[in-house]
Amino acid sequence: MVFARIQDYGSRAGNNMSPDDGPYEPLNRSWFRALVQDFTPIWFTWCMNAGIIAILLHQLPYQFNSLHVLSTVAFLVDFVLFTIFSLIMITRFIWFRRQAYYEITDNINDLALGACWPIAWQIISSLVCLIVSNTYWGGHAFTIVGYVMWWIGTGWMVAYLLFAFLTLIRRHKTKDQKLPPTIVIPAVGVATVATTGGVIASYADGLSARLAVPTIIVSYMCVGIGIFMAIFLYTILLHGLFQDGWPVPDNITSMWVFVAPMGQSAAAVQILSSAASTHGRFAGYNKGIFLTESAATPLSVACILLGLWMSGMGVIWALIAFVAMMEKAWQGKLKWSLVWNSIIFPMGTLTTSFLLFSIEMDSPAFRVVTTALVILLVLVFFLNAFFAVWRISKGELLIVRKNPRARRDENGST
Template structure:
């Protein structure tokens, strides 16, 4: 079927749409992959609370609560998204692939899955009732997520190339295009977490994860560099995004922060946790190679953390400028603030471990507090907009309005 035939068919389907829909239909038909950022945010907070340098009684329980929020959100949102594709297959496919932002946001589903894989190994496998069986569960989840993330990256960019969607938003790609790259880097970071902290994981299991994760770091870093060139050019020629999209500026932090965290975790798994020594094959997979690898990865992580920090301050300035000019208001894109800053926090957390540095520990703790506050701010605004019928369940069908216009 040609593209013209598809457009004709979609127009016919739109003409048959009711103007006002039941709540369940509004929820399913309009459900966007952006909602998986709620899972991502809860997941990164759970990981950071679990690993926070300054632990106190009850912090572990808070980490488990965040983990359960991540898990429940993921189940509900996944079922809703699958129901949308089951009931509105053609419509859902074309509405997502015709919109560059929604297309890129499909990576949020993958990232949410990967945070769960990391938490299964960090929390469940370490619990007295969990153990090595859940290490296997998280391990399998990670390999599935690794395949999912690379397929998502390829799918997004193939669709953009085939349909020439690079002309979106005034001739340039939106910052959301970084999300598939963040999912690649997240695969590497969760691989490092699994290789370091899984209960009873052997070198034979850990080393393949480490090697593939290093490959993913390379993909993420180089793809991010290419995209940064295009996105920075857009900023220099057209200025900051519109007020409703200004929070998406924080997505610039994600690839650098996540790559920095991944490098440190993978090097730590190879050296500190002795995975290379336990594997002991060839020239590279030896304990003697792990120590210089660790030093090199920490150095590169410092460089990437510096760049991520610059992006964070640039995004903060953009939001403060909009606030000063009274153009700033909450929108669902504010959910894109937490996870990117969480990746930077993960990097500073690892630097505090590698350097045994009180300064890095203090910075990490301050960032975690900011992330938790931001999570509750977003939760409050989201709940209020849902209650008012402006978000998630909007009974007025926007497709009918579009047809009328």
Template sequence: MTQASTGHHENTSVNGEKDTNNANIGNGTRLPLRRSAFRALVQDFGPLWFTWCMNAGVLALLTHQCPYQFPGLGIISTIFYIFDLLLFITFSIIFILRFTIFRLDAYNEIVSSQADLALCGCWPIAFLTLTSLTPLICSNAYWGRHAFTILGYVMWWIAATWSLVVLFWVFITLIRRHEASSVRLPMMVIIPAVSVSTVAVTGGVVVSDSYEISARLAVPVIIVSFMMVGLGILLGLILSTYLFHQLLALGWPPAAQTASLFIFVGPMGQSAAALQQLGAAARMYGKFAGYNKGTFLTAEAAAPLDVACILIALMLTGLGIVWSLLSVYAMIECAWKKELSWNPGWNAIIFPMGTLFTSTTLFAVSMDSPAWRVVTAGGIITLAVVFLVNLSFALTWIVQGKLLIVREDPRVKKMMEEEQKGR
């Protein structure tokens, strides 16, 4: 019997030696183990990279709104904003190129991974950070004004639609293609819920801080944002309950995934910030008074609405603090066991905690509280340090060829290992 008739092909080089740098895909074609830098960059580029945009964006927002300002802080905020913008444009181009070049293979790789599928919610969240910062920074600059108010307004409606589409697509795909009972569901599954809460808090920023936005434009955003924050709170609580039960049943996640526990904080912090921002927009910024229709969209209804929003935000912030303490404890325990080491998942720390400190920033204003101001300032400094730590490790890994551009193709390596086992 010939070798061809058995369906088994040895990978050999031209001089008859075993070929350890290529994998046979079954039709005589051999895939190279090492790729070009461009192919490695595009083929492996995942939605996790958009967390860098999210983190830069939330730090830009926090430094801009920090209760303790100094002359250089505005410049730092603008630098974070520009960094966020440049990263978003670059990463979006690479991510789109992945689907343009690899098409169905790229799509199947994304949807076959629960983590990558859920992380697709990071793309619209990254866009939402720019949607907040564009009217906040640009429309209030002397060269920006109303044009950037309209730009931010249009961006918000695009982001709201985008986030809802991703939310439904992610959960429908999870239901159709994955069985949660057979594997441990990743913490990232909460991210689509965080995205709709981010739509809400961004809506509050757009209607509160944009230059001369009218009540006629602002009120529809406020109404839709309240609906979004309801969706974010309830869906976030449902998913948090499931994932917390998973922790009780299975224990802590693997050491490499410990930082992902901070994702628990996201829906609570973002929803608390959204409620405060929307309540303030209705009352303090006079959007309901300017609209003045019906029984709800009036100045009389705005005051109790604002108080109710602050009350619910306090409750959500309390739960967010509990989740953050639980996550910090898990990190400390992991470090105590000498199992803690840096990996790209550490980016999960900054944005969720940033949402919590956005909420405390607003409490500092509504309560005129020195305690909330100190907590917020301390939190911003801590998150900035974590961002710099993540950046230094990431750049080191990139230079070492362990991140972003990994020339050795993991797909081909897996095929070669399977071939070796089959012999």
């Protein structure tokens, strides 16, 4: 096999080795090595997308007999993909160790997308409680499973947010680069902790108020982290757009990520207030001034108002992202890439907010808009799946035999 030398990624942590002292890399790799070595966190967006579609199908205002079956199928797709992708990611860190670590952390985009892993975990934890615990064969045992998973995921997500931003601070990686829109994903992840916590507190079978209330309180704190962190980052990102214009055509769909912090936070405050009031968690707990039935009703009203504010901002970001895509399409520069996955989850969060409005306001308009958006998201998911499979079959995605890390010698040979 032909080999070439590459730079040792450990040198980025302070090692002064020269590129010529680095390890050898094969120019042409086996399919398994290519799969593992090039695997990045962006693939977990497939899990996130399948998961949020499962939640929306399960709670859709207009139900028919097979819709819960389709929701369960989407949940199983989410679970299977998460398991496979997690095994591949763990294998990459075990096999390539320092190289894998520095390749991800030295890339701002991949560092931010690393939050997709715990986000996908949190969505599965909520689906375990929403779907599995309410089946005849599931029950309360799976409520406890999902509940424990949620607390593990909460610690994971908060730890990753701190890790991502502390890494950026310590390495000063942004001084010579434009921040990508994906930088908001860790903030979205913390807001997702809140939304999934609200789902568990509201719909888990047999969950007591004693267990639900701590989830609600921590989730409200996470909403605050998600909102304020996103606002700070919005300022930087919007200034970058004013200064440099749209992202490059291959990444133009990343503009949809701007929707997620507002959509997810709007959904979170609504589902948490519903857990406190409609589902009686505060009444069942009944301690102090805040954790009472009398406090739950005004809290619900305030959260609906706050949700309307944030959803309005989410709609504006969605319109801006749509215009960006249409402008590139008009110029003939719009083409599919894996970044198209960034359309579904952000719009799914906004759709979840609309779904909750349709319940809280008994609004036919919100019900129709929610249903239309869910259909659109499912179509985009299948469109992405088609192009992904097509690109994988051509050897251009996921399994690329030619090693991009291979370097040519000065004489041009490898």
